[in-house]
Amino acid sequence: MTVDLARRFSYGEQEFATSPLYQRLSGIVAADDRLLAIAAHCRAGQQPTNLVFAAVHYLLLGADDAPGLAGWYPSLGGTRTPDDPALTGEFTDFCLAYREELTALVARRLVQTNVVKRSAALRVGLAAIDEPGPVTLLEVGASGGIHLAFDAYRCRIGDTDLGPADSPVVITTEWRSTRPVPTRIPLVGDRLGVDLNPIDLADETERRWLRALVWPENLPQYGLLTAATAVVADRRPRIVAGDAVTVLPTLDAVLPTDRPLVVWHAATRAHVPAERRAAFDAAVQALGRRRPLYTVSLETPEDAADWHARHGLCYALELRASGAPARRIAAVDGHANWIEPL
Ligand SMILES: C[S@@+](CC[C@H](N)C(=O)[O-])C[C@H]1O[C@@H](n2cnc3c(N)ncnc32)[C@H](O)[C@@H]1O
Known part of the structure; x- marks a missing residue:
């Protein structure tokens, strides 16, 4: 187990391509059995790397009182650089001093990073749906x-500006193509979500967990998250708690059948x-038995090795329309900093 975990942390260089701090911390954890023992408490399916770093x-x-370790975190105003040799000692001492708290967080919490910019990919996915709407949106x-x-x-x-011009949330994403950005999307009516653990954005502790999941150098995402949190906390979208595998069949009975559903x-x-x-x-595809179903997904595809060899470490944006095979629309950076239509 510890060997597998050590290997997982040793991939930090690739996994945290835009976080020099987490790249360095990955190497520190990979080499220390006491730190790997904390990571070993994460739940099945969860990414131990992101969980441990978010817990810290x-x-x-x-x-x-910001401990010395905060000096390495730009999110906390820190300016020390990851190549500073003192980091190993500071990080290790902090983790061992707070071993119990960290173990409890790693065991209970989930990787729930809510990346505001991925809303741009949702727009591009919706634009590939040939429907006027209204559609129901289920995330x-x-x-x-x-x-x-x-x-x-x-x-x-x-160069294409979409959405309300006066919004306090402004997303910018590079469009890696000379093709025009598709702008027409179906009218979206009702919307709801499903999550193993819906995050209540009105709760300060929950908001802190979402902030903690953002990589420390990604200061623009903190600004976006704060602005979007205020918008969403006002709207209070309905998010049903539970595993999609068990919750989706129960939603099937209550979701409208007279309009398309976009998952x-x-x-x-x-x-x-x-x-x-x-x-x-x-469970997702079964929702298409009683209504037209479109699935828009931004995930690592099944042919991950081929995909990464061709496009680098990024997600595939795909659209699947009622029973048809999935159509690949774009390659998208993990944090949606760029979109490259295919
Ligand atoms: C990395 S977050 C992504 C959140 C959001 N989709 C985004 O891109 O910003 C993954 C989310 O999926 C949820 N999740 C994981 N497995 C799930 C399942 N089986 N059923 C429902 N939600 C699940 C987690 O709780 C977490 O909130």
């Missing part, structure tokens, strides 16, 4: 429900334990 970040964000793995308010955000994809899931399937993924897919 969560404690730092909640500390009254599986909704976390705090940030994407359920996607059309309340101003969204600049390349959206982003960075969610990877968190479903591998042996449950077929059941997850089947």
Whole structure:
């Protein structure tokens, strides 16, 4: 187990391509059995790397007197660089001093990073649906429900400006193509979410966990998350708690049958334990028996090795229309900093 975990942390260089701090911390954890023992408490299907680093970040964000380790976290105003040799000692001492708290967080919490910019990918996916609407939008793995308010955000994809011009949330995403950005999307009516653990954005502790999941150098995401949180906390979208595999069949009975349903899931399937993924897919597709169904997904595809060899470490944006095979629409950066239509 510890050997597998050590291997997992040793991939930090690739996994945290835009976080030099987490790249360095990955190496520190990989080499220390005491730190790997904390990571070993994470639940099946969860990413131990993100969980451990978010748990540490969560404690730092909640500390009254910022401990020395905070000096390495740009999210806390830190300016020390990850190549500073003192980092190993500071990080290890902090983790061992707070071993109990960290173990409890790793055992209980989930990787629920709600990336506001992925709303841009949802727009591009919706634009591939040939329906005027209204459609019902159901997000599986909704976390705090940030994407359920996607059309309340101003969204600049390349040079194309979408959404309300006066929105306090402004998303910018690079469009890696000379093709025009598709802008026409179906009218979205009712919307709801499903999540193993819906995050209540009105609760400060929950908001802190969402902030803790953001990589410390990604200061723009903190600004976006804060602005989007305020918008969504006002709207209070309905998010049903539970495993999609068991919740979706119960929703099937209550979702409208007289209008198409769009199921959206982003960075969610990877968190479903591998042996449950077929059941997850089947539960989503079964919603198409009683109404037209479109599935828009932003996930690591099944042919991951080929995909990554061709496009680098990024997600595939796919659309699947009622029973038809999935159509690949775009390659999308993990944090939706760029979209490359295929
Ligand atoms: C990494 S987060 C992504 C959140 C959001 N989709 C986004 O892209 O910003 C994955 C979310 O999926 C949820 N999740 C994982 N497995 C699930 C399942 N079987 N059923 C419902 N939700 C699940 C987690 O609780 C978490 O909130």
